[in-house]
Amino acid sequence: MDVGNRTKAECDNADRRRPTMNRQQASAIQAMCAFLLSLGPWVMPAAQASVNCTQSAVQAIAPSSTTIVAATTQSDPVTYCDVVGYVTTLHPGPNQVNFELTLPAEGNGRFLFIGNGGFGGDFSFPEVFPDFESIPDLTKAGFAIAFTDTGHQGNFLEGAWALDDEAKQDDYLFRGVHVTAVAAKTISNTFYGRRSRSYFAGCSDGGREGLVEAQRYPSDFDGIVVGNPAIGRAIPGFNWNQEHLTANAESYIPPDKLALVDAAVMSSCDAADGVTDGLIQDPRKCSFDPASLLCSVANNSNCLNEAQVAGLKAVYAGASEANGRIIYPGLMKSDPAVGDNWATWITGLVPPDAPGTPEPWSDPALAPWQFLFQDQVLKFFVFGDSTYNSLSFNLNSSDLTKTQLVMNRGGAEGANPDLSSFQTGGEKLIIYHGWSDAAFSPLETVRYYDAVTVSRAASTIQSSLPDSLWLRVCNTASVAARVRMCSIRCRRCLNGSKKEKRPTR
Incomplete structure (x- = not known):
């Protein structure tokens, strides 16, 4: 390559x-x-x-x-x-x-x-x-x-x-x-x-x-x-990310915390290609661990809570079955805050007003696009049910096979x-x-x-x-x-x- x-x-x-x-x-x-x-x-x-x-x-x-x-x-x-x-x-x-x-x-x-x-x-x-x-x-x-x-x-x-x-x-x-x-x-x-x-x-x-x-x-x-x-299998991958980031109110990562992550990633990985130039040439070489930003005592603007750290690790790791088989690989650690990159696609520009429910964002216009795409595909293509709860999707069940049969x-x-x-x-x-x-x-x-x-x-x-x-x-x-x-x-x-x-x- x-x-x-x-x-x-x-x-x-x-x-x-x-x-x-x-x-x-x-x-x-x-x-x-x-x-x-x-x-x-x-x-x-x-x-x-x-x-x-x-x-x-x-x-x-x-x-x-x-x-x-x-x-x-x-x-x-x-x-x-x-x-x-x-x-x-x-x-x-x-x-x-x-x-x-x-x-x-x-x-x-x-x-x-x-x-x-x-x-x-x-x-x-x-x-x-x-x-x-x-x-x-x-x-x-x-x-x-x-x-x-x-x-x-x-x-x-x-x-x-x-x-x-x-x-x-x-x-x-x-x-x-x-x-x-x-x-x-x-x-x-x-x-x-x-x-x-x-x-x-x-x-x-x-x-x-x-x-x-x-x-x-x-x-x-x-x-x-x-x-x-x-x-x-991008749709199961989208679903994986959303299940990990919308489970509760603590999981949401706001844009200012994404900026914190962005800066930490750049600090940790800029020199991985041998040149410190504000550019990460190959994010696969980036060894940044989100646990390094875990709050030691109480939540504040300069750290992440445990749910946010766990969510980041899940997105980086990618969707996998219980046996460890990768269904859809994870995203790179670079540039989560540039151009509202992750906020638009993964985390949302505003926090969900109903976390832990089938519709975490009551207004779809405020939901991140990964949530919308996986929700629409699972409801209208795969399960044929406009009331289907996409966040109940289970990678370790026939749900995955059914999704592939339809979408492939x-x-x-x-x-x-x-x-x-x-x-x-x-x-x-x-x-x-x-x-x-x-x-x-x-x-x-x-x-x-x-x-x-x-x-x-x-x-x-x-x-x-x-x-x-x-x-x-x-x-x-x-x-x-x-x-x-x-x-x-x-x-x-x-x-x-x-x-x-x-x-x-």
């Missing part, structure tokens, strides 16, 4: 505002777009539109399962055809997977699919990416760009749409991106009169989507860029290490993960990469090419909330990623 080492000056320029799903997704996609825009030396000649931008004309070139709702000519930042439609999915179904496709009048021969965050539920720009500026840049550069809502409309934190609806679940878990990619690429290729190079870029759940594509639908994209992927349907966990079909077609895969991600453990991404390496060793086809020619993975220095822009500057991880020539099948 390549670890991209960033300078302190680079990282000091990172955006340290409070994270939101949209900002995080936008930052990741912006970086992917910058990467795509940097591939100028092998851009194909300009492709002129050969189909009129009207609903009827685009419908005529769409697959039979696709309905075009509208096709309109737009002029900002350049002239392009804005296509809105949906794919009807069946077995289970029927369900509608809505999508939007932008087709510049002068294309550059490349198609980009942008993945989702959270539960998805929308595809409209700029609503999906409120402060994202690279989509216009990409459109101006000639990229055809596609988005999807993955088969439902709703808030990215809300999962009630999944209750008793297997079709919508499947479209979200694994099917929606695929059917949209097939439809959008078919339209794009015919619109320009030639096949385009196709790429996928996604972060968080979009990262999971990208790996599911590589594993289940290896011919959908020529190149896939995955960031902070929500792979593996169609390989939706994205953890299948067999990438032989993807790699032998000449496709390329780049994976990155910010060490300080407070949502998904970077150790799960490391674990996945190691599993791919083992799988390759057992495959003559896969092992015939070195990793550097088709797969690059980078973890990035601890900087700010989740990935931010600093984590994308691991240019060394992009070596060999240009798809100049396909290997012979």
